[in-house]
Amino acid sequence: MTEMETTRRAVMTGAGGAGLAVVLAACGGGATPADGGASAAPPAGDAAPSGDAAAGAAGGLAATADIPVGGGKVFKAEKVVVTQPAEGEFKAFDAICTHKQCPVGSVSDGSIICPCHNSRFSITDGSVQSGPAEQALAEKPIKVEAGTIALA
Template sequence: MSDEQVLAGPDTRTRRSLLTGVGAVGAAVVLAGCGGGDDSGDGAAPTSGGPEVTDTGDPGGGDREGAQSLARTADIPVGGGAVFAAQGVVITQPSAGEFKGFDPICTHQGCPVSNVDGGTINCTCHGSKFSIEDGSVKAGPATTGLPAKEVKVDGDQISLA
């Protein structure tokens, strides 16, 4: 038997089969990370029973001092809100006609908040809850509130100020 001939029994693994298996697992991990659920492509995640926000542009085509409209006032439910992850803001309406903006990143460990429900902005990574009125912590583990972001209401359009 020469040096290049190797006995290959049923439990023997070759380097080629090992590398092929590792490559297949790596490809599966990459594809799983790229896939996902429903992606509407607009970055909006309305919650608390609010309607889905699909149009983030200005329907009138006007440019209100360079601000891009994120939503219509009717899209943000009273006592609830919507997460606009791509635009970096959570918009809430604690009481009728009062709109607030907050940073969408949880202060606990930097996870993005996932929804607004039951009067709180919720991070499902570790269970932190923040007030829709002022961003303060309602339930930990977070110990500091969400920073406020300026929002502007112009007619029925809401944009970052």
């Protein structure tokens, strides 16, 4: 074998290995039929856009008026979910489910919902309302000033 053939083989083997790694990585994060799960991709419907367009004020996540009482919004880019359990009371939690690290997808009926395996968390304190998750969502510090909610 010549040096050129060896180099070509090494390049092809490396490229094939990288392709296999991409395929394996794409398959690794989601749920499998063995654990009774569905696709790891959350629904697009309830997540709010991130950045200044969603904030309603420069530098914040959202305007207080954008967070419904008894509900909340998921901010995917910031990996945070902001809730308003009672009028004027705002909370923020890590938006990554503690079960299989899927991003939570929506807030409905007093619950933060993970679409991967339907774990539900309280909008008041992030505690688990129903599993398979067993650990609460971590609370994130926020500041609410002049009608704007921002990460602290």
